[in-house]
Amino acid sequence: MRFLPLRPLALASLIANIALIVTGAAVRLTGSGLGCPTWPKCTDASYTTTAEMGVHGVIEFGNRMLTFVLGLLAVLCVLAALVEKPRRRSTVLLSVAVLAGIPGQGVIGGITVLTKLNPWVVGLHFLLSIGLIALAYFLWKRTFEGDGKPVDLVPRPLRHLAAVLTATSVAVIAMGVVVTGSGPHAGDQNAKRNGLDPATVSQAHADVVFLFIGLTIALIFALRAVKAPRSANRAALTLLAIVLGQGVIGFVQYFTHLPVILVGAHMLGAGLVWTGTLSVWWSLRTRPALEQAPTSPAAPSPAPATTDVAPTEEPVPAQR
Template structure:
């Protein structure tokens, strides 16, 4: 009887491990496409394929006459199909788990990727309008959030979330998350005012780069201050070690990102540092999500499928301030 129950649980555990890996692959791929999109912009390849959905009026693929810029832009378009394949695999894995929460998340990600492709096409058709390019980036941020949520929910149940820290600290974490998003959005506006437009003839948003950069920097200082306050608050209430560690990781990622940002600004935006800063934005956002998710859990109910060995343990009581 014991052995039959063990055998019955193996497919569920295998599905959980498989879906967890696929969700992580989706998260990494959605961060990675930020970098490949940066490569398109930084090499002035934004109009390497001058139309959409075709690459030229006669061909869906790049041609030798279009040179390296056409190859870079077309290569970035092809990565969309990789994201779609991973998203479909996540959906199949979620179906195998028979959990509506996972299915809904996987469907949202799967629908977001074609939407991302359409917005990318609009950027080409509008000759790289900086506001549309910015929207293209913001949707990537949303897809990262969805992929991260799917990755974390695999090992959690579908019950109501149980808080692991007092309410005021959760509110502070929400404010920190909102400011983190504001930092990214301000960075998008800074990019739209700067020299790396994706094509030498593309328009800029017309805002003063120095002033917008100052706004962006001010928001960064606010984010760092909130992160430090959150770390101290978590320690004061004996929060779970994972939450304290997540806040510390966020702080150091912010430090690295801030260093790259200042150096690139004072060295007149070299391509390599701008690409690193784009990657850093994805890492800051993911680290912010990690903090937010560490402050609550969803226990596995008795009716939930058998958890994998890495499943979330039962939550500890909410600690009280000393």
């Protein structure tokens, strides 16, 4: 229905889920991870931050409040999917999946506080955000499609290459989580690290990034070779630009000893790289609108009525 449009709500949900990565990074980079030292309350006596907790409490509590914004958007998406005409099963299921992930994310966020920012739990919290971004992206893109069967726009081997690219993107993000867990920005000065050597895991992370860049370039050339649709070429080129920019930020932050501004930008870049990867995957197929059932042909006009009345005159015989 017009007063509850699904498409802009789904886009808002996607943007908010990416924003949650940035606000989560702000919590960690400002040392505010335990600004609210307990959960679900902010203190033992209050659900909200107090003046005694200072700016760290405000930052941590603000990040918690963003979860409610995500929840509200997810609820609106479910309602919009339900009132769509015609109602589509795929958009309903995707919107419900996004909604179901929000409480789970809140619970894992609470566990990170109760475990005093255990780096592996913090990493799981981030990875759940990546999953929610994927669901929100799929929901948004689904609003542009019809309900026909999916149609591949490129040969199957290129779909396989895109699948490998997507898996490598997940590996890049997961390795980034491990690097973060070994670094200095723990969210609190007393929080433990994962104990891995930062230089070693950073090198492993960089190696996977180089593989990802190579696969992206290979896909670009393959798409051009098969004359893939312009949208697919554009998505692959955009992804390459994003990952190259992300790589530059990563190298600069490493050699400048991880300034918080660059680390925050790198966190945002992780969300954009993942979204760009999903865009490439989505651009290689389409769903046309369902074919309309043929309408029944118009009934033939009735033949002119005949009469049983005999002619009034006999036919004149032919002259010999």
